[in-house]
Amino acid sequence: MRMVDIIEKKRDGLELTKEEISFAIEGYTRGEIPDYQMSAFAMAIYFNDMTTEERVHLTKTMVESGDQVDLSDIAGIKVDKHSTGGVGDTTTLILAPLVASVGVPVAKMSGRGLGHTGGTIDKLESVEGFNVELDGKTFNNLVNKNKIAVVGQSGNLTPADKKLYGLRDVTATVDSIPLIASSIMSKKIASGADAIVLDVKTGSGAFMKDLEGAKELAHAMVQIGNGAGRETIAVISDMNQPLGFAVGNALEVKEAIDTLKGYGPADLEELCLTLGSRMVYLGKQAETIEEAREKLEEAIRSGSAIETFKTFLAAQGGDASVVDDSSRLPTASYTFEVEAKEDGVVAEIIADEIGIAASLLGAGRLTKESEIDLAVGLVLNKKIGDQVSKGDSLVTIHSNREDVDEVVDKISHSYTISEKKVEKRPLIYDVIYE
Numbered sequence: 001m002r003m004v005d006i007i008e009k010k011r012d013g014l015e016l017t018k019e020e021i022s023f024a025i026e027g028y029t030r031g032e033i034p035d036y037q038m039s040a041f042a043m044a045i046y047f048n049d050m051t052t053e054e055r056v057h058l059t060k061t062m063v064e065s066g067d068q069v070d071l072s073d074i075a076g077i078k079v080d081k082h083s084t085g086g087v088g089d090t091t092t093l094i095l096a097p098l099v100a101s102v103g104v105p106v107a108k109m110s111g112r113g114l115g116h117t118g119g120t121i122d123k124l125e126s127v128e129g130f131n132v133e134l135d136g137k138t139f140n141n142l143v144n145k146n147k148i149a150v151v152g153q154s155g156n157l158t159p160a161d162k163k164l165y166g167l168r169d170v171t172a173t174v175d176s177i178p179l180i181a182s183s184i185m186s187k188k189i190a191s192g193a194d195a196i197v198l199d200v201k202t203g204s205g206a207f208m209k210d211l212e213g214a215k216e217l218a219h220a221m222v223q224i225g226n227g228a229g230r231e232t233i234a235v236i237s238d239m240n241q242p243l244g245f246a247v248g249n250a251l252e253v254k255e256a257i258d259t260l261k262g263y264g265p266a267d268l269e270e271l272c273l274t275l276g277s278r279m280v281y282l283g284k285q286a287e288t289i290e291e292a293r294e295k296l297e298e299a300i301r302s303g304s305a306i307e308t309f310k311t312f313l314a315a316q317g318g319d320a321s322v323v324d325d326s327s328r329l330p331t332a333s334y335t336f337e338v339e340a341k342e343d344g345v346v347a348e349i350i351a352d353e354i355g356i357a358a359s360l361l362g363a364g365r366l367t368k369e370s371e372i373d374l375a376v377g378l379v380l381n382k383k384i385g386d387q388v389s390k391g392d393s394l395v396t397i398h399s400n401r402e403d404v405d406e407v408v409d410k411i412s413h414s415y416t417i418s419e420k421k422v423e424k425r426p427l428i429y430d431v432i433y434e
């Protein structure tokens with residue numbers, strides 16, 4: 001087989017065989033196929049797309065390019081969750097203990113990430129003593145015992161994706177549905193879950209800005225998951241404004257605790273119940289999605305959700321008393337209010353700008369090596385559709401620096417206040433099953 005013939009076939013819009021896809025991906029991972037041929041191949045896929053069968057095989061080949069996590073020692077159906085990323089997205093911190101509290105085993109591998117705030121692992125490290133490095137046996141035992149454990153990523157998962165994603169980044173081939181879908185799903189499948197719930201964000205703060213694109217990506221990922229033998233459901237949710245109120249690391253942990261206790265922000269709670277009920281259903285802890293949702297609501301009401309969170313923190317060495325005393329979390333030295341300059345209704349909040357403002361404070365990493373400040377971030381006091389009067393606080397800044405002029409400017413700029421009535425936007429646009 002020759003790589004040039006495979007590129008030519010895809011360039012001409014023909015369907016590739018499994019052998020051809022494997023030849024290209026395996027050869028590239030081993031370093032036998034050069035970057036320039038892989039670039040041309042990615043560009044041919046960008047223009048000519050892939051069939052569902054091609055996408056499934058591409059994903060499987062990337063899964064098999066490296067280590068695969070073996071969760072078979074853990075009893076029950078392991079359900080994982082993935083979000084395509086947004087601003088202030090605290091859902092994993094809530095969902096993991098929430099669904100575990102009704103019996104779904106959560107064996108979560110999570111990242112640190114280069115976003116506006118840290119990843120789930122960073123956020124959890126705002127709890128004093130919390131250990132994110134567990135060996136495989138300890139991890140499996142904890143999930144069997146408590147139904148929940150969370151560890152940082154380790155091992156050599158999907159090296160083919162790592163190499164290809166890096167190449168796509170510099171060859172204008174990231175924005176391709178088959179390539180994005182296979183990239184995301186290969187990492188999820190290699191992480192060992194039996195079933196997957198996806199949260200595909202759409203809106204100004206999301207990777208997929210428009211709803212049509214988000215739907216297309218959701219269908220593509222669901223088809224790959226199901227085609228690879230992992231039952232998959234995708235929820236399409238709004239990211240035209242940050243989720244919940246908090247954007248930051250310790251601030252989001254506090255928000256997660258509030259939500260697990262039943263007094264979190266309405267949008268964050270609703271999204272967690274929507275995603276969580278699908279996780280419980282796929283984990284076969286309920287016959288229907290409605291029954292799953294009732295179980296989750298009851299777990300919040302009865303306190304078993306927050307108890308599971310405490311048990312989870314303590315089991316990994318963390319100070320579980322943060323649950324009852326949030327002053328034990330890292331706290332910033334200063335707070336500042338960003339005030340509304342006029343009366344009206346909040347019509348728009350540019351989520352990306354809010355994210356950048358949080359990262360300017362030090363809540364996110366600018367490079368892989370940089371340290372993040374777990375205490376800093378933002379709390380939104382007004383969201384889209386809320387009435388404001390001149391002088392009201394739109395956002396509270398939690399900072400360890402006194403000079404926050406640039407941050408204030410970014411936040412002011414991200415808010416649009418209108419005189420007209422503003423419709424609240426839907427939070428959930430669609431749920432994709434096939």
Ligand code: URA
Binds near residue numbers: 165174179181183184
């Ligand atoms: N995120 C990924 O992991 N892969 C992509 O291709 C795009 C976003």
Ligand code: CA
Binds near residue numbers: 090
């Ligand atoms: Ca939040």
